[in-house]
Amino acid sequence: xxxxxxxxxxxxxxxxxxxxxxxxxxxxxxxxxxxxxxxxxxxxxxxxxxxxxxxxxxxxxxxxxxxxxxxxxxxxxxxxxxxxxxxxxxxxxxxxxxxxxxxxxxxxxxxxxxxxxxxxxxxxxxxxxxxxxxxxxxxxxxxxxxxxxxxxxxxxxxxxxxxxxxxxxxxxxxxxxxxxxxxxxxxxxxxxxxxxxxxxxxxxxxxxxxxxxxxxxxxxxxxxxxxxxxxxxxxxxxxxxxxxxxxxxxxxxxxxxxxxxxxxxxxxxxxxxxxxxxxxxxxxxxxxxxxxxxxxxxxxxxxxxxxxxxxxxxxxxxxxxxxxxxxxxxxxxxxxxxxxxxxxxxxxxxxxxxxxxxxxxxxxxxxxxxxxxxxxxxxxxxxxxxxxxxxxxxxxxxxxxxxxxxxxxxxxxxxxxxxxxxxxxxxxxxxxxxxxxxxxxxxxxxxxxxxxxxxx
Numbered sequence: 001x002x003x004x005x006x007x008x009x010x011x012x013x014x015x016x017x018x019x020x021x022x023x024x025x026x027x028x029x030x031x032x033x034x035x036x037x038x039x040x041x042x043x044x045x046x047x048x049x050x051x052x053x054x055x056x057x058x059x060x061x062x063x064x065x066x067x068x069x070x071x072x073x074x075x076x077x078x079x080x081x082x083x084x085x086x087x088x089x090x091x092x093x094x095x096x097x098x099x100x101x102x103x104x105x106x107x108x109x110x111x112x113x114x115x116x117x118x119x120x121x122x123x124x125x126x127x128x129x130x131x132x133x134x135x136x137x138x139x140x141x142x143x144x145x146x147x148x149x150x151x152x153x154x155x156x157x158x159x160x161x162x163x164x165x166x167x168x169x170x171x172x173x174x175x176x177x178x179x180x181x182x183x184x185x186x187x188x189x190x191x192x193x194x195x196x197x198x199x200x201x202x203x204x205x206x207x208x209x210x211x212x213x214x215x216x217x218x219x220x221x222x223x224x225x226x227x228x229x230x231x232x233x234x235x236x237x238x239x240x241x242x243x244x245x246x247x248x249x250x251x252x253x254x255x256x257x258x259x260x261x262x263x264x265x266x267x268x269x270x271x272x273x274x275x276x277x278x279x280x281x282x283x284x285x286x287x288x289x290x291x292x293x294x295x296x297x298x299x300x301x302x303x304x305x306x307x308x309x310x311x312x313x314x315x316x317x318x319x320x321x322x323x324x325x326x327x328x329x330x331x332x333x334x335x336x337x338x339x340x341x342x343x344x345x346x347x348x349x350x351x352x353x354x355x356x357x358x359x360x361x362x363x364x365x366x367x368x369x370x371x372x373x374x375x376x377x378x379x380x381x382x383x384x385x386x387x388x389x390x391x392x393x394x395x396x397x398x399x400x401x402x403x404x405x406x407x408x409x410x411x412x413x414x415x416x417x418x419x420x421x422x423x424x425x426x427x428x429x430x431x432x433x434x435x436x437x438x439x440x441x442x443x444x445x446x447x448x449x450x451x452x453x454x455x456x
Contacts, residue, residue: 021377022393029225031233032206036381036388037220038213040374046117046214047378048110050124051385053209054202055104057316058240061181063194067202068101069138069145069187070195075099076137078130086127095120107382111375114215118223125227128203133195142187169267169423170322172255174315178246205231211381214374242317245271252422261427264329268339269421272312272319273414275407281399282411283321287312288359289351289408290323297338298325304335321415329426336422347416350409360400367397 026036040047056064077083090097095112108127112120167175174180210228212220257265272283287310294308308325323342327335371380387394 021371021380022395023391024381024388024393026388026391029205029229031229031231032204033224033228033231034209035221035224036209036211037216038211038377038381039216040214040377042374043215044114045374046112046114046120046212046216047374048108048112048117048120048124049209049211049378049382050108050110051209051211051382052106052108052203053104053207054106054198055102056185057103057242058202060240061183061185063190064181064185065145065187066190066194066198067106069141069190070198071099071101071106072141072144073133073137073195074127074131076131076133076141078126078132086123089123090120093120093123097124114217117212117214117217118220121223122227129231133192133199135192138192138195142190145187167255169255169265169425170269170311170313170315170320172253173249173269173320173421173423176247176249177315177318179243179315179318201234201237204234205229206233207236209385211378213378213381243315244317249421251419253424255423255425257425257427262329264327264332264424264426266325266327266332266335266339267322267423267425268324269320269322269423270415270418272321273411275411275414278399278403278407281396282403282407283312283319285356285360285363285400285403285408286310286412286415287321288363289356290321292355292359293342293346294323294325297342298335302334302338304328304331304338332424332426343416346412351405351412353405356405356408360403364397364400367395367400 021038024036024038026034028034054067056067059066075083075086077086079085081088093112093116095110095116097108097110099106099108108124110120110124171180175182205228210224217223275282290310294305294310298305298308305325305327308323311322311324313320313322323339325335325339371377381388381393384393
């Protein structure tokens with residue numbers, strides 16, 4: 001029956017049926033592997049995403065690099081030809097691949113010619129099941145991960161991180177609140193036993209989603225059941241709970257970034273309150289509105305910042321919406337007053353109805369061209385896996401349309417009624433302070449020379 005449904009899907013791929021990106025053939029194999037198959041508009045090409053449900057947040061601070069390290073190890077080779085031989089086999093198939101480890105998952109990203117899609121999937125399966133993990137491969141992978149994370153973590157860098165001098169404003173606040181690890185995770189102490197345990201407990205079909213978009217092989221469903229369907233399911237491993245705010249943080253802090261300069265960055269961060277409905281869409285629209293309000297006030301009205309911006313970030317289980325501006329150091333007091341006035345006006349008068357509706361319609365219009373091509377579709381499905389149900393993804397345009405002005409105003413008031421956290425990033429000294437310091441040193445040297453000469 002699955003093959004018959006998939007055949008109908010393929011036959012309809014040349015008409016508008018296939019252009020509906022929210023309708024996707026999806027089902028689970030008996031071993032729990034979730035499959036999402038979508039004929040794409042680009043012929044001769046297939047985009048593959050294998051999403052494994054394990055990421056950095058599934059490990060304590062000291063061991064957070066475990067899934068990242070295993071990701072690199074899985075490219076170290078499946079036979080005596082090693083990493084180079086594995087890459088040569090992919091090159092011979094005309095494909096290319098990479099992998100990424102995020103807080104929530106580990107994803108293998110593959111682009112391949114359509115006529116070799118099953119051979120490439122064979123190679124991906126071999127990577128998952130036949131990769132040999134030995135001490136030499138582990139040592140080489142550790143060096144790569146360390147370089148990707150910024151190189152050797154020196155005692156000075158560790159000290160700076162402990163003093164909150166090595167973090168950006170939002171990261172520093174997250175560390176203060178207990179939402180983020182204070183130091184960079186290391187890989188040197190990670191063992192082969194830990195890696196094997198990770199592979200055994202998390203790399204299982206019932207913890208994976210395989211997304212394939214493009215000119216799909218008509219025998220693909222049968223092939224997947226015969227090959228990937230043979231992977232053995234396991235009892236699921238529990239994810240660690242996401243951290244919540246554990247400690248208080250200072251309302252305002254200055255962060256030293258660099259030694260000398262005339263610039264500064266102002267950040268005003270607000271924890272996002274919980275909403276019953278339309279959480280993400282409401283705050284996405286608020287972000288767009290605040291983006292425009294900052295631009296209108298800080299650039300157009302006062303000429304203080306060329307490109308101020310609003311931003312949404314998530315740390316642990318807490319989301320933040322921030323107001324940000326890149327400024328001249330001397331303009332900090334005026335910019336702060338402008339932001340205070342903007343906040344007071346929003347709390348008093350709420351959102352401008354015409355401006356909110358205009359930005360809402362712009363956000364809805366963007367959905368028409370936000371996802372283009374097979375690779376874009378595959379990435380979209382990867383990012384929206386949580387919205388998939390009964391063969392459909394939720395349409396973000398419909399969710400955005402459902403957000404009312406009253407809902408947005410209620411969310412805005414809940415957001416801004418708290419004081420928030422102000423973080424100012426600036427160099428240790430301004431250029432004027434350096435000049436005064438040099439003048440003072442020069443004057444001191446002249447005075448000391450005069451005294452020595454006078455004594456003689």
